[in-house]
Amino acid sequence: MVAAWSFLTVEEADQQFGGNLGYEDVLGERYLWNNTVPNYRAVQPGDLVVLRDKTWVLGLAWVDDIAQGPGKKVLRRCPQCTATSIKRRTTKTPTFKCSGCGAEFDTPVTNVLDVTVFEADYARTWRPLDPLVRVQQIQGLFLNRSGQQSIRPMDLEGIRAALTGSAGAGPLWWKEDGGLRPPIPGGHTLILHKARVGQQQFRQRMLERYGSRCAITGDQPEEVLEAAHLYRYATTPHHDPNGGLLLRRDLHALLDRGLLTIDTTTWTVQLAPRLRNPKYADFAPLHGQPLKLPTSKRPDSSYLDEHHKIATEAWAV
Known part of the structure; x- marks a missing residue:
């Protein structure tokens, strides 16, 4: 069954907490995540995805395929209490402050974890929104209340009703593809x-x-x-x-x-x-x-x- 998902894309400069370094997403082409995030296996080829940042809905697309393989996740921790809830500060020094113990420091402790990385390719059907829509306007379309999750389930039909005009996507864009596909090995x-x-x-x-x-x-x-x-x-x-x-x-x-x-x-x-x-x-x-x-x-x-x-x-x- 086709599902719909929100993909949160956040520039590192805009990240509130500096404890988790992400991957190199390319808006309009691909989105990456790993097996430590909720719903990491739930997204499937053929699903609808809505790309957004903290304020704006940026566009939508259908996932063509999902690749996976080994990767690394970099965690930066507080040197005092080892928490990852460290906040980067742009106007004060030291650069980081721990939200847990309150310690201030310039250099966090770095840990590298082995993870499985997933990459969704959605470039073929990408539709940027014009004009942009505020995330606030589609809050009712999220199917959970976990606002911090990078990948969140959404109401597909609700998205269709709310964003079709801004995305310039007519009825045929919403139709699932089909067809026979012969011999060269894929995957x-x-x-x-x-x-x-x-x-x-x-x-x-x-x-x-x-x-x-x-x-x-x-x-x-x-x-x-x-x-x-x-x-x-x-x-x-x-x-x-x-x-x-x-x-x-x-x-x-x-x-x-x-x-x-x-x-x-x-x-x-x-x-x-x-x-x-x-x-x-x-x-x-x-x-x-x-x-x-x-x-x-x-x-x-x-x-x-x-x-x-x-x-x-x-x-x-």
């Missing part, structure tokens, strides 16, 4: 930064199929080309050779974010209205241009059609 591992198993082979197949050629801009150095999945790489990941294209890295990013799509009735590039502005000289001229692929090597149109519907519907919101 994923984590090397603090995740690597999809089979991704290199998938890219190699795309290079063998298309050569060193971006489907939109034509011949390019191989180093700038990425293998773009045209479907959500989710719960039981596989790489479908008929569901991919080689794209220049910047165009791949636009495709993943629904700002660029392919209309298979004409096999032409379609850009979100705001990217057709002449000030975007590298992108605006691409609107309406035919794909630079022979007919025999076009990918499965059903993947592109679904992507096109979701993307263009969001443009109209």
Whole structure:
């Protein structure tokens, strides 16, 4: 069953307590946590996630996949009582004060724990909120009262009602994906930064199929080309050779974010209205241009059609 979760993302400079060093989240792409936080195993591929800081709801997305692997957790403790509830101070010295025993100090005691690190990839369906919504406005959608938890369960239908407009996400964005996905072995591992198993082979197949050629801009150095999945790489990941294209890295990013799509009735590039502005000289001229692929090597149109519907519907919101 699909669930919804709040992911709290906090810059270290904004952390009230300095006892726990986090991981390198990238807003709009990935979120990391470890097996010491509540609900660490509850989040699953296909779940909805709401990214927020202490004040603002920043955006929402569907989790494509979750990688896991060994990692380290750094704990900083009070040298007097060993508590981790130490508060960093920016206007006073010493830098730290322990909330437990009241000790003041510049250098905390550091402990490193072996943990399992989890990384959720949600970049493909990320929708930033515009305008932003205050966390206060969605307090009633949290399903527990544990305000300090990094990962909290939320009311999915309530999120849909409250945030659809700000996220520019129409009904098709909310529809679960499906489809057959053949042979290359999938799955994923984590090397603090995740690597999809089979991704290199998938890219190699795309290079063998298309050569060193971006489907939109034509011949390019191989180093700038990425293998773009045209479907959500989710719960039981596989790489479908008929569901991919080689794209220049910047165009791949636009495709993943629904700002660029392919209309298979004409096999032409379609850009979100705001990217057709002449000030975007590298992108605006691409609107309406035919794909630079022979007919025999076009990918499965059903993947592109679904992507096109979701993307263009969001443009109209």
